[in-house]
Amino acid sequence: MKTDNGKNGMTSHTPEHWLVPIDGSDHSIHALKLAISEAQARLTTPKLMLLNVQLPLPSDVTRFIDGGTIDEFHREAGERAVQAAKDLVEATGLAHSVHIVVGSVASTIVAFGSSNACTRIVMGTHGHSSVAAMIMGSVTTKVLHQSTLPVLLTK
Numbered sequence: 038m039k040t041d042n043g044k045n046g047m048t049s050h051t052p053e054h055w056l057v058p059i060d061g062s063d064h065s066i067h068a069l070k071l072a073i074s075e076a077q078a079r080l081t082t083p084k085l086m087l088l089n090v091q092l093p094l095p096s097d098v099t100r101f102i103d104g105g106t107i108d109e110f111h112r113e114a115g116e117r118a119v120q121a122a123k124d125l126v127e128a129t130g131l132a133h134s135v136h137i138v139v140g141s142v143a144s145t146i147v148a149f150g151s152s153n154a155c156t157r158i159v160m161g162t163h164g165h166s167s168v169a170a171m172i173m174g175s176v177t178t179k180v181l182h183q184s185t186l187p188v189l190l191t192k
Contacts, residue, residue, distance in 0.1 A: 052132070053083035056155040056186075058146050060089065061118035064161030064174075064192075069122050071191045072159040073129055084132040086155060087122055089115040090145045091137065111139050143179030150186050157187045 057072050059065045069087070076082045091111040093099075099107055115137030126133045138145055150158055163174045181188055 053156040055083045056150045056158045059122045064163045068161040087135045089137045090142045091139045143176045147183040159189045
């Protein structure tokens, strides 16, 4: 699912595309605010691509529910997760799009960035249980290891 707003940043050359994963957390909103600030400081503003990744439901649940209901569930959950981020970026007038996809979070972020000509990933960090995850978060750690794109991290 995608919505597109092509304001600002459109010049005769192809603008940059910055991927900002959004999970609805304060960390992801903080990363978006950084992306907005960095984008507004540039002569040619990049398009911000907001991405929400929904985890697939377990097969022991999905076998009892039709595909349309599952798709609607993921769409609604994704829309709730990105609403504050969408409102924030729309208020700036920056070019942006919103994408809600289903998959493994880190690998989906990396694959989306690669397949959509993104030039960087801007994401937040947060602590979990392992030593590396305590510093950056497990999804962040996986994205850093898997992505060939530059990744800008913020706490």
